Amino acid sequence: MTNANAFAALADPTRREVFERLASGPLAVGELAHGLPVSRPAVSQHLKVLKEAGLVTDRPEGARRVYQIDPHGLGQIRAWLDQFWDNALSAFAAEVERSVDESDPEKEKP
Amino acid sequence: MTNANAFAALADPTRREVFERLASGPLAVGELAHGLPVSRPAVSQHLKVLKEAGLVTDRPEGARRVYQIDPHGLGQIRAWLDQFWDNALSAFAAEVERSVDESDPEKEKP
DNA sequence: CTCTTTCGTTAGTCACCGCTTACGGTAAGC
DNA sequence: GCTTACCGTAAGCGGTGACTAACGAAAGAG
Numbered sequence: 001m002t003n004a005n006a007f008a009a010l011a012d013p014t015r016r017e018v019f020e021r022l023a024s025g026p027l028a029v030g031e032l033a034h035g036l037p038v039s040r041p042a043v044s045q046h047l048k049v050l051k052e053a054g055l056v057t058d059r060p061e062g063a064r065r066v067y068q069i070d071p072h073g074l075g076q077i078r079a080w081l082d083q084f085w086d087n088a089l090s091a092f093a094a095e096v097e098r099s100v101d102e103s104d105p106e107k108e109k110p
Numbered sequence: 111m112t113n114a115n116a117f118a119a120l121a122d123p124t125r126r127e128v129f130e131r132l133a134s135g136p137l138a139v140g141e142l143a144h145g146l147p148v149s150r151p152a153v154s155q156h157l158k159v160l161k162e163a164g165l166v167t168d169r170p171e172g173a174r175r176v177y178q179i180d181p182h183g184l185g186q187i188r189a190w191l192d193q194f195w196d197n198a199l200s201a202f203a204a205e206v207e208r209s210v211d212e213s214d215p216e217k218e219k220p
Numbered sequence: 221c222t223c224t225t226t227c228g229t230t231a232g233t234c235a236c237c238g239c240t241t242a243c244g245g246t247a248a249g250c
Numbered sequence: 251g252c253t254t255a256c257c258g259t260a261a262g263c264g265g266t267g268a269c270t271a272a273c274g275a276a277a278g279a280g
Contacts, residue, residue: 020194173256
């Protein structure tokens with residue numbers, strides 16, 4: 001359910017850029033906007049989306065506001081992926097084996 | 111770089127639904143569309159996006175066309191997440207510790 | 221108190237995306 | 251050869267999202 005927001009949040013290139021910058025350490029909004037090709041309000045909106053997706057956390061520090069990565073959203077995406085990881089690998093292996101036997105379509109039943 | 115397509119592909123709810131159905135096993139386009147609230151061409155377009163993102167593979171089977179999950183795209187997303195996973199956890203732990211010492215803002219320098 | 225800095229929010233515009241309808245193309249069955 | 255089933259693609263439309271400009275609020279320095 002909630003991982004929907006996380007995927008949608010990381011779908012935007014600018015938002016991924018912001019997220020990757022925060023991976024290096026906590027930063028304020030102005031520091032993030034400085035160096036990005038968009039205005040500061042745009043960064044603020046992106047941070048709001050990332051916050052609602054559980055990907056970042058904000059902390060007021062005087063007049064400034066420091067943002068930081070939150071492992072919560074990251075964990076949700078990982079859990080969703082792991083749900084298909086083993087299944088996808090085994091299915092892919094079966095497909096490869098089937099492709100090998102494509103010229104020998106006899107039953108593999110004992 | 112290429113993971114951008116994967117995130118954008120999984121950002122759409124209908125596309126995630128298609129992907130989750132394929133996780134249970136290979137299916138044709140008509141079988142996928144039957145049971146989804148969208149038309150068959152819509153499913154076909156979604157499958158095209160998923161294919162370009164490296165998330166599914168297609169194989170012609172007579173007049174039908176069978177789609178299947180491709181672990182390639184899934185692995186790219188996992189790699190991208192793992193790039194931040196440890197960093198995010200340690201940063202979060204440091205933040206928690208900082209929050210505990212918030213009433214004792216003295217330098218931790220030796 | 222005033223001025224500056226920093227940030228969030230709103231209004232408005234513009235491009236992109238997802239969906240449907242309609243059409244063409246290919247493989248199997250009579 | 252003709253029909254039926256299955257699928258991809260093009261055109262068109264409505265809705266959502268990303269961005270900028272402008273305004274307002276809060277903290278700190280003078």
